[in-house]
Amino acid sequence: MADVLSQTTPAMPLTGGTDAARQKAGAFFAQPAIRKALPAIAGIGALAVVAAMWMTLATGPSRVLYTSLSDGERASVVETLETGGIDYDIDNATGMLSVAEDDLYRARMLVASEGGLAAPETGSEMLNNIPLGASRTLEGERLRQVRERELMLTIGEIDGVEAVRVHLATPQRSAFVRENTAPSASVMVRLSRGHSLTPPQVSAIVNLVAGSVPGMTADAVKLVDQHGRLISATADAGTDRLKMQADHEEKLRLQIASLLVPMLGEGNFSTEVQVDLDMSEQTSARETYDKEGVIRSETEMRSSRADAAAAAGIPGVTANTPPPAGELVDGAPEGTDAAGAAGTTDSDSTARRTYELGREVAVSSNGPGTVRRLSVAVALSKEAMAQIAPVTPKQIETLVASAVGADDQRGDKVTVVTGKFDPLVVTEPPFYETSWFAAILRNAVALIAVILALWFGVRPMVRALKRDDTAEQGDVAAPVDGPVDGGELQASNPAPPGATRDNDALREQVALARSLATQQPDRAATALRRMLAEPAA
Secondary structure (H helix, E strand, O other): OHHHHHOOOOOOOOOOHHHHHHHHHHHHHOOHHHHHHHHHHHHHHHHHHHHHHHHHHOOOOEEEEEOOOOHHHHHHHHHHHHHHOOOEEEOOOOOOEEEEHHHHHHHHHHHHHHOOOOOOOOHHHHHHOOOOOOOHHHHHHHHHHHHHHHHHHHHOOOOOEEEEEEEEEOOOOOOOOOOOOOOEEEEEEEEOOOOOOOHHHHHHHHHHHHHHOOOOOHHHEEEEOOOOOEOOOOOOHHHHHHHHHHHHHHHHHHHHHHHHHHHHOOOOEEEEEEEEEEOOOEEEEEEEEOOOOEEEEEEEEEEEEEEOOOOOOOOOOHHHOOOOOOOOOOOOOOOOOHHHHHOEEEEEEEEEEEEEOOEEEEEEEEOOOEEEEEEEEEEEEHHHHHHOOOOOHHHHHHHHHHHHOOOOOOOOEEEEEEEOOOOOOOOOOOHHHOHHHHHHHHHHHHHHHHHHHHHHHHHHHHHHHHHHHHHHHHHOOOOOOOOEEOOEEOOOOOOOHHHHHHHHHHHHHHHHHHHHHHHOHHHHHHHHHHHHOOOOO
């Protein structure tokens, strides 16, 4: 065999490219070293496939790093993250940049240290950049921008707010305008994914902006989010009424529960409360006076005048002439008054009194939320009532009415009934809807994938390699040393130590023959025919 192989001519190139590549690949994998390393290579490949599947199924949570960035800023941040070896993800629709949750703060510190994003300009820097000789209008606009920038930086510190824009409308005051327009503001906030502003946060932002501008009220501030929803709108009257009514009803329910639980026990009664509130707001003013009054001061003036020879009548007429001279007559005159000769008297009196009247001014205001009517319904368990006998449902009704402050004049109504209570059955969710089942299912799928990869991928390759090794060991058997008897070879005793070198040479020849049969099958077939051909006579 060795002589025939040594007499073969050099190999000629094969014409078929595909067959040649296949033969070369087969020859490469037929090498003993490669054949022994194939199980390890297959195992590593299977582990890599399983790891890829695991990473796909169990992807860690990601956090938003930046949302509203320009293309230049986004490119700078991406370059910084790639330099630091941090994996990132960019949303093609919004341009949002996100990283793994474990790398969030490291990415922020890296971007800040590398200068990937410029720090926002503060108000003091904007004031320092005002050019010399600027007009008053330019200075006013710059001051407004400084106020807007400071408000943006302050609101951006609130949890859940990623970006914010503030627009202030502050009209210029003038002494020649009687009515000045009040300032107003508009604020637009971009919230993080899954975040929303609570009512206290909305109120805080509105009051913060209103308190930063002189003359601005909270009603003049409008707050919207990135979806265009107005979130600073005050609640309408219907919403306020429902909320106030629900709070009042819940308060009464808690009062009834705290009263009945020690007596009946938990779950032995149910309560429903209906409150009718008066949401109208009334303001009235009243001013009254005391009808009788009190004398504060009194002044009285009196005057009198007497004239013995007073003339009667009108001066200048005949009737005003003096009477004739009197005659002396003995005795009293007849038909005359003795005192009339003394003359006439005039008197005048004036009185002035000042009264103090009582005055009362009263202003009353009735806010919304007055209870107009109250209805309470209580259902009691018959078994629980039997345990607290001799207490009757009528007594329970009186007790509940006192607890809620029911008023018969107002039309309040309290109803108490007894009956049989069915036990409350709490239905637990099925096991496949729990969180622990999802984790177990994900791990089980990964484990099954590993087992299938080992069973259908690695196991056939290992069995094929073992089969090839067994065939090779059968070909490289010990040399036959002994006579031939009856057409059968007699196996001789083990080869002596001196035959080890011959075995190695035979193994090399067999390997060479196998390589020749793999690379040049035509030449190997020709050589085999020559070996098996009968010698010429």
